[in-house]
Amino acid sequence: MKLSIVMPCLNEALTLPVCIGRAKELLATHLIDGEVLISDNGSTDGSQKIAASLGARVVHCPRRGYGAALQYGIQQAKGKFIIMGDCDDSYHFDEAYPMLEKLEEGYDICMGTRLKGKIMPGAMPALNQLLGNPLLTFVGRLFFNIATSDFHCGLRAFRRDKVMAIGLVTTGMEWASEMVIKSRLNGLRMTEVPVILYKDGRNRPPHLRRWHDGWRHLRFMLLHAPNWLFVYPGTALVATALILGVLLIRGQVQIGSANLGVHSLLTMAFMAIVGIQVIYAGLFINLYAHLIGLLPITSKFIERLKKFSLEKFLLAFAGVGLIGLGIFIGNFWGWYSQGYPALDIYVTMRQVVPALTLMTISVQGVFNCFMFSILFLKTRNTESTVIKDSLE
Numbered sequence: 001m002k003l004s005i006v007m008p009c010l011n012e013a014l015t016l017p018v019c020i021g022r023a024k025e026l027l028a029t030h031l032i033d034g035e036v037l038i039s040d041n042g043s044t045d046g047s048q049k050i051a052a053s054l055g056a057r058v059v060h061c062p063r064r065g066y067g068a069a070l071q072y073g074i075q076q077a078k079g080k081f082i083i084m085g086d087c088d089d090s091y092h093f094d095e096a097y098p099m100l101e102k103l104e105e106g107y108d109i110c111m112g113t114r115l116k117g118k119i120m121p122g123a124m125p126a127l128n129q130l131l132g133n134p135l136l137t138f139v140g141r142l143f144f145n146i147a148t149s150d151f152h153c154g155l156r157a158f159r160r161d162k163v164m165a166i167g168l169v170t171t172g173m174e175w176a177s178e179m180v181i182k183s184r185l186n187g188l189r190m191t192e193v194p195v196i197l198y199k200d201g202r203n204r205p206p207h208l209r210r211w212h213d214g215w216r217h218l219r220f221m222l223l224h225a226p227n228w229l230f231v232y233p234g235t236a237l238v239a240t241a242l243i244l245g246v247l248l249i250r251g252q253v254q255i256g257s258a259n260l261g262v263h264s265l266l267t268m269a270f271m272a273i274v275g276i277q278v279i280y281a282g283l284f285i286n287l288y289a290h291l292i293g294l295l296p297i298t299s300k301f302i303e304r305l306k307k308f309s310l311e312k313f314l315l316a317f318a319g320v321g322l323i324g325l326g327i328f329i330g331n332f333w334g335w336y337s338q339g340y341p342a343l344d345i346y347v348t349m350r351q352v353v354p355a356l357t358l359m360t361i362s363v364q365g366v367f368n369c370f371m372f373s374i375l376f377l378k379t380r381n382t383e384s385t386v387i388k389d390s391l392e
Helices: 016-029 047-053 066-076 097-104 126-144 160-164 175-185 210-223 226-250 262-291 299-306 310-337 345-374 382-391
Strands: 003-009 034-040 057-060 081-084 109-119 156-159 190-197 253-255 258-260
Touching: 003 016, 003 066, 016 034, 016 047, 034 047, 034 066, 047 057, 057 066, 066 081, 066 160, 066 175, 081 097, 081 160, 097 109, 097 156, 097 190, 109 126, 109 175, 126 175, 126 210, 156 160, 160 175, 175 190, 175 210, 210 226, 226 253, 226 262, 226 345, 262 345, 310 345
Parallel strands: 003 034, 003 081, 034 057, 109 190
Antiparallel strands: 081 156, 109 156, 253 258
């Protein structure tokens, strides 16, 4: 079978007939060997009987959730290609043939884009259209370098085997983000075509919960982008602390009407320590995500890991600690040799604070390097075995 048109369904008795009719029209007009598959998610309004009476194949998803219904429907589908969309008549399936043509050209996924197509009056709330969808799309493009202009369009076409192979696991609305992100991370060929979003035919509010589901999408993207969540913010903290810290060691720094002195130097030390620990958290999560298969293992990732050597890093951090210890002992010896006089904090702090900071960074580095090495211990996890074998 060439094509399965999959629709998740939860109490859509009002709009289901017209959606099935449009899907069957697509198959008939273009002489496509295909099926209309309704993945029911526990409807109580008779949607299942309506769908079956109209010639659609109905499967019953045992788990609630938009993503769960779609994933189950894709698993049960018989077609080589899948076109998915909601059964609220917001997308017209009889207009989806250009998406199928893109798959026949060799693409793995074809996204619909409402932002390059047309949004009919009343089809999308103004806040979603002007803020929510553009913002989430921008974040997705920034984090994952994905060229699609509409991250969350509900009308999509793809090769069933390719999407089944990328390991989609979410069950809610964030499934839409997961599919795009994991497709990109796994190197699937993606394209997009303009589509029209129509005002849905429901006589009730949609299942979508704007803020709740928006946060779930954003959270999912952040958890799959540990560099943006941890490494880059941590690096910004360290860079800021380093630049201002070096200037403050030399003397006061004036920024506008603010005079920064030794107390600001202490703040910079705190920022550096926190920033470095945030970077370590990002590195741990990055490695762990690859070990458990959350992120795909690439040759580039393996090459980066090969550069890690516990012994070399331990020596480097020991050197950093010794520099800090040397500065601290030098200051203490000077104080001792003068008979413990009252200290001039404006002089002493500029030496002691950097010394203690270097010693703290050294301790952080030593213990975090051991923690990093622990993640490489032999386990039964398949992904971690692949990494370890590549490093040996």
